[in-house]
Amino acid sequence: MAQAGDSQNPLRQAVAAYLDHLTVERGTARNTVDGYSRDLRRYADHLAEAGVNDLRQVSSDHVVAFGVAMRRGHGDRPALAPSSAARALSAVRGLHRFAHAEGWTGDDPARDVRPPSLTRRLPKALPLGDVLRLLDLPAGEDARALRDKALLELLYSTGARISEATGLDVDDVDRDDRTVVLDGKGGRQRLVPFGRPAREALDAYLVRGRPALVAKGRGTGALFVNARGGRLSRQGAWQVLKSAAERAGITAPVSPHTLRHSFATHLLEGGADVRVVQELLGHASVTTTQVYTLVTVNTLREVYATTHPRALG
Numbered sequence: 001m002a003q004a005g006d007s008q009n010p011l012r013q014a015v016a017a018y019l020d021h022l023t024v025e026r027g028t029a030r031n032t033v034d035g036y037s038r039d040l041r042r043y044a045d046h047l048a049e050a051g052v053n054d055l056r057q058v059s060s061d062h063v064v065a066f067g068v069a070m071r072r073g074h075g076d077r078p079a080l081a082p083s084s085a086a087r088a089l090s091a092v093r094g095l096h097r098f099a100h101a102e103g104w105t106g107d108d109p110a111r112d113v114r115p116p117s118l119t120r121r122l123p124k125a126l127p128l129g130d131v132l133r134l135l136d137l138p139a140g141e142d143a144r145a146l147r148d149k150a151l152l153e154l155l156y157s158t159g160a161r162i163s164e165a166t167g168l169d170v171d172d173v174d175r176d177d178r179t180v181v182l183d184g185k186g187g188r189q190r191l192v193p194f195g196r197p198a199r200e201a202l203d204a205y206l207v208r209g210r211p212a213l214v215a216k217g218r219g220t221g222a223l224f225v226n227a228r229g230g231r232l233s234r235q236g237a238w239q240v241l242k243s244a245a246e247r248a249g250i251t252a253p254v255s256p257h258t259l260r261h262s263f264a265t266h267l268l269e270g271g272a273d274v275r276v277v278q279e280l281l282g283h284a285s286v287t288t289t290q291v292y293t294l295v296t297v298n299t300l301r302e303v304y305a306t307t308h309p310r311a312l313g
Helices: 010-025 030-049 060-072 082-101 128-135 143-158 162-166 196-214 234-247 258-269 274-281 291-307
Strands: 179-183 189-193
Touching: 010 030, 010 082, 030 060, 030 082, 060 082, 128 143, 128 234, 128 258, 143 162, 143 179, 143 196, 143 234, 143 258, 162 234, 189 274, 234 258, 258 274, 258 291, 274 291
Parallel strands: none
Antiparallel strands: 179 189
């Protein structure tokens, strides 16, 4: 991952080594490594402007100044969103922790620098009626319509991330047992069941849709295939969801995680245990899953406030 000129710059050498460590030894997700790479390039540029090109020269003041620059902007660089600024500081803390553990620095100047606490944003889940309308689209028997319906049904039935769904191969799906093997963050695999409507949509796609799409390419084991016969990209899958939501007349904001959020929220509203939902979503910590319980509590409050005769008393 080292770039030209890095051999003369100890700081950029350390960054490259840390990113390699995340990829090779920690098995960190590719998207996370890419994000950290961008953040640490910003950090290296920030330090270079301060005349620092070696981690041994960094003090806690440098780290704090970087965090402030990310939140407020610096020069011609715009401020980052709070969540992005927090992630950038997390990348910097990880770099310094790694460098100290490797013995490259005598101390860890970022150890006591904490990212600002973020306002917890509740996931946006669609009401069940909106989800059902979305899943009714697209209609039709052409190959792409069959693919899109199978994709949407599987996303909602399993709570898969879009990247997990597009990473599936045909062999990852057991239609007899109605289960799918998903590759989650950090290389963690999980076995997730799916419902009968998803199986019916997959059957239709695999028999009448996918062969026509695969024939346009050079052959692939990918489950979801694009119009050229190659693996459907995350961006392509996101466009499928976005287009279906528009045609279904859904006015609420729709994101790549919309069906995943809806999956979790509807399970909890139906009485599922949060630990079960954690396993289905592939969260490493139940704390991450518990944010969905806040959504269901807020829903209960809204229903109570609008229906109970003494709610406003």
